[in-house]
Amino acid sequence: MSIEARLNRAHGALTTLTNGRHAWTSDVGKQLGSNDAAPDAHELLDSALAACTALTLELYIRRKQLAVRSLRVEVEHVESKGEDGRVRYALARRLHIEGELSAAERERLAEIADRCPVHRILTGEISITTALAE
DSSP, X not given: XXXXXXXXXXXXXXXXXXXXXXXXXXXXXXXXXXXXOSOOHHHHHHHHHHHHHHHHHHHHHHHHTOOEEEEEEEEEEEEEEOTTSOEEEEEEEEEEEEESOOHHHXXXXXXXXXXXXXXXXXXXXXXXXXXXXX
16 A cells, blocks of 8 residues: 655645555645644654554453543654764653553553554664655
8 A cells, every 4th residue: 555645735745545445644844834724743653652552552441341431542643862962862652541440451552552553664664765756
């Protein structure tokens, strides 16, 4: 599966993304001269972790029939530069779980959060290649 991003220059930096089945948008913030009409790329990255975590936990909660009334996942990031000049991107994830759960069940949910596929990708080794289309 591939994701296509198409810049709509008539609307500043507003970009339409599609996977062929769904469409969504991204933009840059006002400080970069945009209308801030959609999440920026960093927010989309952070939201991928939040969504994957929530969905992974929901599947586990269903399978184990845990007494969870509500689940909310918050993700925020901090960017900095290391001494080597490389960008450091630190993600902080908070799980808000309401329900009648034991301490062991809560701890297990935190462990399961680390098993979501996006978490595994982001903590693994990533390589990116770029090619010009003809």
